[in-house]
Amino acid sequence: MSAENEKTVYESACIRENPRSKNEIVMYGVMLPKHMPIKLAAPRWLWLTLALLLALLLLPLAAPLFYIYIISVIFVTALLAMSLNLVLGYGGVYQFHHAVFYGVGAYTATLLITELAMPAWLAFAAGPVVAAFTGLLIGWFCVRLTKLYFGMLQIALGSLVWVIAYRWYDVTGGDNGIHDIPMPEFLMSFQGAYYFILIITVVCVALMYLILNSPFGATLQAIRDNPERCEAIGVNVRQHQLIGIVIASFFGGVAGVLFVALERSVFPGLLFWVLSLEILVMCLLGGWFTFAGPILGAAIVVALRTVASRYTDYWTTILGIVLILLIFFLPEGVMGWARERFKPRASKADQGGVS
Amino acid sequence: MLRVESIYKSFDDFMAVNGACLTVERGALVAVIGPNGAGKTTLFNLITGLHKPDRGKIIFEGQEIGGLAPYEICRRGVARAFQIANIFPRLSVFENVQVAVFARQRQSHNLFQPAQKLARAETDAILQSTGLESQARRVAGALSHGDQRILEIAIALGSQPHLLILDEPTAGMSPEETAKTMNLVQQLARARGITILFCEHDMDIVFSVAQSIMVMRHGETIIQATPDEVRQNHQVQEAYLGGADA
Numbered sequence: 001m002s003a004e005n006e007k008t009v010y011e012s013a014c015i016r017e018n019p020r021s022k023n024e025i026v027m028y029g030v031m032l033p034k035h036m037p038i039k040l041a042a043p044r045w046l047w048l049t050l051a052l053l054l055a056l057l058l059l060p061l062a063a064p065l066f067y068i069y070i071i072s073v074i075f076v077t078a079l080l081a082m083s084l085n086l087v088l089g090y091g092g093v094y095q096f097h098h099a100v101f102y103g104v105g106a107y108t109a110t111l112l113i114t115e116l117a118m119p120a121w122l123a124f125a126a127g128p129v130v131a132a133f134t135g136l137l138i139g140w141f142c143v144r145l146t147k148l149y150f151g152m153l154q155i156a157l158g159s160l161v162w163v164i165a166y167r168w169y170d171v172t173g174g175d176n177g178i179h180d181i182p183m184p185e186f187l188m189s190f191q192g193a194y195y196f197i198l199i200i201t202v203v204c205v206a207l208m209y210l211i212l213n214s215p216f217g218a219t220l221q222a223i224r225d226n227p228e229r230c231e232a233i234g235v236n237v238r239q240h241q242l243i244g245i246v247i248a249s250f251f252g253g254v255a256g257v258l259f260v261a262l263e264r265s266v267f268p269g270l271l272f273w274v275l276s277l278e279i280l281v282m283c284l285l286g287g288w289f290t291f292a293g294p295i296l297g298a299a300i301v302v303a304l305r306t307v308a309s310r311y312t313d314y315w316t317t318i319l320g321i322v323l324i325l326l327i328f329f330l331p332e333g334v335m336g337w338a339r340e341r342f343k344p345r346a347s348k349a350d351q352g353g354v355s
Numbered sequence: 356m357l358r359v360e361s362i363y364k365s366f367d368d369f370m371a372v373n374g375a376c377l378t379v380e381r382g383a384l385v386a387v388i389g390p391n392g393a394g395k396t397t398l399f400n401l402i403t404g405l406h407k408p409d410r411g412k413i414i415f416e417g418q419e420i421g422g423l424a425p426y427e428i429c430r431r432g433v434a435r436a437f438q439i440a441n442i443f444p445r446l447s448v449f450e451n452v453q454v455a456v457f458a459r460q461r462q463s464h465n466l467f468q469p470a471q472k473l474a475r476a477e478t479d480a481i482l483q484s485t486g487l488e489s490q491a492r493r494v495a496g497a498l499s500h501g502d503q504r505i506l507e508i509a510i511a512l513g514s515q516p517h518l519l520i521l522d523e524p525t526a527g528m529s530p531e532e533t534a535k536t537m538n539l540v541q542q543l544a545r546a547r548g549i550t551i552l553f554c555e556h557d558m559d560i561v562f563s564v565a566q567s568i569m570v571m572r573h574g575e576t577i578i579q580a581t582p583d584e585v586r587q588n589h590q591v592q593e594a595y596l597g598g599a600d601a
Contacts, residue, residue: 210466210467210469211466211467213469213470213471214465214466214467214468214469214470215457215462215463215464215465215468215470215473215474216463216464216465216466217470218446218450218453218454218457218463218470219454219457219458219463221443221445221446221450222443222446222450222451222454224445225442225443225444225445225446226441226442226443226444228405228441229437229441229442229443229510230426230454230458231404231424231425231426231429232403232405232425232426232429232434232435232437232441233426233429233434233454233455233458233459233510233511233513233514234426234429234430234455234458234459234514235426235454235458235463236424236426237426240463240464243464289445
């Protein structure tokens with residue numbers, strides 16, 4: 001049936017023919033006249049984003065090396081956190097061990113360069129692909145479980161991957177990791193790495209934005225809200241969750257490759273569960289029901305870690321305190337809080353949209 | 356169109372559905388009634404694939420559907436609105452229906468086109484036919500209870516069902532909301548030719564709307580017949596209509 005036909009059939013069934021029903025709708029409407037925020041970037045946001053991009057492009061001309069480095073770290077971490085949030089905040093999937101895919105991306109790129117002497121660009125492309133494949137393998141088992149059990153199984157399977165990196169000395173260097181990885185000339189300077197990371201991150205964030213605003217993205221959010229109902233409208237829930245995990249692992253792998261491009265080294269900490277916890281905190285801190293929340297969360301955590309490690313060795317203690325404060329005072333994250341604070345007319349229920 | 360042949364389902368030792376039978380003709384409005392715990396919702400869960408039957412057959416449009424996954428049954432043309440409002444609370448009303456339309460159009464794997472621009476006409480038409488169009492942009496979780504139940508039906512319509520199953524569509528509604536909902540249900544049946552199977556506690560509604568009524572007790576079918584025949588049936592009067600639950 002075409003859309004036009006469809007419409008006429010529906011109109012003949014339209015209950016507005018009944019003059020009473022119009023009042024009834026108004027009657028319900030009085031209770032909560034709240035509407036969804038506009039979804040596609042409004043011009044205001046577009047200009048703000050472009051201005052920010054321009055500032056970031058010009059930054060290396062003025063800023064000291066240290067800041068260029070820290071901002072690069074923030075980009076890499078933000079991409080990692082966003083890739084997690086794609087399935088966590090938007091998919092409702094308890095991806096408790098997302099760092100595995102970051103680590104797999106980083107180790108894959110590194111090993112292809114050091115062991116097989118592949119050209120760096122090829123190795124960089126292979127990293128995310130292998131990460132996505134790992135996501136497919138681990139996810140295939142995990143989607144058979146729900147919620148917490150999903151997360152527990154993922155931690156278990158992810159830890160197996162970690163053990164390989166940690167123990168297989170001949171190939172992965174064990175707990176020492178691999179350092180001084182040869183890089184193309186372009187990436188040997190901090191400025192070069194900065195621009196490389198900036199461009200790839202922006203492209204990836206734009207892709208994720210597209211995906212979240214696609215029919216697939218809408219379906220993913222519907223699954224988060226109500227998986228049972230999704231099955232009942234003809235959605236194969238497990239399959240969609242698995243696709244979501246593969247996509248998230250791919251972008252996690254990209255972040256891993258960017259880490260290698262920046263640091264020129266890998267170590268097992270990249271796929272240890274503590275890092276997974278850290279990115280989980282970033283998503284919650286920034287606001288896991290908002291698109292840009294994880295970027296903000298990553299920036300805060302990286303900045304905090306940088307400052308804190310100057311004064312103390314107990315960074316994880318500080319992270320723990322941040323987490324506790326977060327749960328009590330900002331359950332919807334900084335972005336969620338800001339949205340409520342600065343849009344007095346928006347209700348609590350308005351926080352579902354991609355903004 | 357739908358034929359349920361002596362179906363059984365037990366949970367642990369409790370026989371929730373104990374040899375129930377049901378026939379639904381194309382285009383009909385069929386009601387299932389029975390006291391609380393008679394197994395009506397379990398029967399619907401079996402038909403829509405939420406539970407797998409222990410024994411018995413469910414035949415829809417000539418094909419056995421018993422034991423298929425819920426999404427497969429939905430794709431064959433059986434949609435369902437639930438007893439409790441079972442919506443997507445963080446999405447807008449429009450998106451709630453749109454997601455169902457995407458699923459029916461097999462578009463839910465589409466990764467790179469903006470969802471905003473797709474399936475608009477059909478979604479708008481459904482919202483209009485259910486009277487929800489003025490609330491299209493509202494967050495579904497913020498709707499009144501009555502409107503959430505209507506949204507339930509609207510989501511089910513997104514699947515373009517041949518058979519629509521409604522589990523107590525008017526539970527917890529005010530008299531006006533009830534009238535509006537039943538009006539909508541009847542018009543959907545008449546104008547779109549959707550076959551409707553529903554269960555309901557309000558006997559006035561059942562006897563005025565349904566063309567065929569199936570009476571259940573203890574998971575068994577007592578009778579399935581026209582409203583008049585059901586009214587005159589002694590077994591039904593004793594077991595149900597005369598009882599405390601009626």
